[in-house]
Amino acid sequence: VPERAPMDLYSRETKRGLSLFVKNVFIGDEVRELMPEYLRFIRGLVDSPDLPLNVSREMVQQHRLITAIRKHLTKKWLGRFAEQLQNKREDYETFWAEFGAAIKEGFHYDIDNKDRLEKTLLFRTTKGEGWRSLDEVLADLPEGQEDLFYLSGDSLETARNAPQLEIFRSKDVEVLLLTDPIDEILVGSAMALREKTLKSVTRGDIDVSKLGAGADAQDGDDSDDSDAASDDEGIKPLLDKLGAVLEARVEKVQVSTRLTDSAACLITPENGITPQMERMFKAMGQEAPPSKRLLELNPGHDLVKKLRALYEADADDARIGTYAELLVDQALLSEGGQLEDPHAFARRVTEVMAAAL
Template sequence: MSDVEMSVEKHVFEADVAKLLHLMVHSVYSDKNVFLRELISNAADACEKLRYEAIVAPELLGSNPAPRITLTLDEEKTRLIVEDNGIGMSRDELVESLGTIARSGTRAFMERIEAAQGKEGAQLIGQFGVGFYSAFMVADNVDVVSRRAGSDKAWHWTSDGKGSYTVSSIEPAEAPARGTRITLHLKDDAKTYTSRWTVERIVKDQSGHVPVPISIVEKPGAEPAQVADGTALWTKQKSEISKDDYTDFYRGVSGHYDEPALTVHFRAEGRHEYTALAFVPGSKPFDLFDPDRKGRMKLYVKRVFITDEAELLPRYLRFARGLVDTADLPLNVSREMIQESPLLANIRKGLTNRLLTGIEKLAESDADAFTKLWENFGSVIKEGIYEDFERRSQLLALSRFRTTAEDKPRALSDYLKDMKEGQTAIYYLTGDSLAQLQASPQLEGFRARGIEVLLLTDPVDSFWVTTAPDFEGKPFKSITQGAADLAGIAKDESAAAAANPSMTEFVAFAKTTLGDVVSDVRTSDRLTESAVCLVAPEHGPDLQLQKMLQGAGRVEGRAKPILEINPAHALIAALAAAPAEDEGFLHDAVKLLFDEARVLDGDKPEDPRAFAERLSRLFARALKR
């Protein structure tokens, strides 16, 4: 019997490994693809360890100094082989590194794993070798052959992960010249990992930027094809990266085929160190308003992909694409479901500030590019005015709005410069479309006085205006709510008409006729062309927000509106002068005026049948004359 055959050692796991692996496979990882990331990460670490040891002992590199990771696909034998030419492992290191689960001992280890499932920041990978053992999610048996750099001995570790493993010496010729070869004998439901398309996609998605080149051998004996070159764009100096380089990387990380509207690339140093590369797309993603949509920023640790579900940016910047890479974050057991941590909070704050600053600089340097960015993402950025109190002033200054003054979007700073003497508020009107708002009767008094009004058509507009108390000391005020307060800005030419006794009587009659349908009827200083309009009471939501809340089932009914009457309008003047004994006609007229106001506000008559009957009576009266 040879020395090699005599050196086989069998080790029995002391812990209940079957239960442990069941727990890990079904609880720790939700995505089986993660096993390949783990094995590539370990291989890259082995190459990095060799690089550092070779600084002192360059002979360890031998005649093959370049690091590499090779993935060999063997469809015929249903195997996947992951090989590196890194530092390799001795017999003791094999037992130490891959027998950690056994050495951690007893049921206490599983209890720690179970306890860590619900805890933030659990740091178990690396301590217990769980990363390597993810291979058993897809493999019935795993063979590890390793030879330490500078050694003339090679070792073989094998296990089915169910209760024991063996370690044996093998002929050096059967092992890599240095490094480690891991052979996964795949389960029946994991045969797809012998497909080049599948493996290459996983590598590029999860491990395409590790610091070691990765090649795929499509079948044993075939020539290796490089799928990752071992360089990471974000680690280079910005001066070394061309615009085309950024664009190519953006297209790869985002899945878009346009050019980025904005690129933000920086390295943060100090208490926390990380590198960030973020892009604002040049076009609007189709799922931008999907309520279940999450961000698309990827988190890397030491250039190894961890997750694309970490909240690295607030939701109102969810359109951004890119990544953050840090060496300060430990590799967590549940990498793909990593929780918030102080470091991530710091990254989130720094990345958000840098991205907003980049958008501000674009607004200053390239108005056309910023206008296009705002058209695509302004409605989402405005969510931050509602959600992000800390940056509310910054977001308001950054925002652009359509107004009654110009056809192009305007900044609030421009609005303030053009405010009329005596104007104390920033006036706005919310609605479903720009055409509807521009035709609104509530605008007439403001337009006649040359007062600019913000025309807000995005759904979020009805919400942020309720939480943003002011901009540079000027409060926001809806022109469909409360009194218009325009008398102090320009001469009120309708004052004499409103003071006419017959007009006063008509307003009182209208209020009595409409009863509890309205909260009040009054003359208006906001109307110059239309006869009537509806406004909301001074306190509470404006008309548009009431509609939205009612449509969403948040309120059962709307607050009773106020009917405002234009005393200078010819129709109103004629009705006010009509004989008092013609009460039936006046009653119908007041009801029709109220329905007219509802139609102008985008609604329909409250009682369509009654509306039609009143209109018929009015036509009959006109034909008799």
């Protein structure tokens, strides 16, 4: 295994595959059938005493011994990686930083080895700055938590500061921070790790009552829930107004259970396509399926309270539309997204600043 990932590791034209010998006689170089695609960075040779000396490229592709050798080598190397993770953690972290993204491709191409692949995983999470193994993450899960929460992002810094994490951070719930492009495919292929369902903190509804240690405990006082429900009904006319104004940009505007500090965030519908998947489609030259996201508002935030008061005073106030657009823009920027129309954003900010001075 090389110390550094080659520049062309993710290129289709990269040199890959092991050399094949039969009874010390060279048969061929770059025999890709000897090793799965996601372990393409491994270099070496295989000398088999059982293959015929006149084996051809076509025979290599179909020969049962080649298949057996491939299975053996895959199990051997995945086992070696798992052993290194346990016994030489610092060395393995260096290796993972170089080749981890390639290994994660195995969850798509080699689901039969899913259990072995799980033992090689390292994650960045909201708990500390370093790497965390899957065993370590699972060991710290609160009793009764059935989901492994994750957040996808373009960079670690952006992911750590995402507003969608606020409720999880306040309840000390660990969240995996997935910043490799391949992570979207890992999640879609694996669906669960060690029987814990992978659930995005930016997708669909989150049952806050089930988050954190002692989440199932009931204190017998439903007054807070009743007040919250009443407040949600009171803000509904504003949400409907904002939804109509933002119809071209978002699917719906709703009250958030994720936010504790920020005013707004964007959420992907349960069956919608994530921004990361959209970018993957574009990178491959494909058209992404049409999809709009949900805008969630924090009703306890001063900005939202003032916007509600403005709406209740005059539902037709032109400033409501400007503020609605800015809420979407800032929610998009706070998660590291890119504005489709930076000029319009700058114009709206200028208008608000001019009115405030």
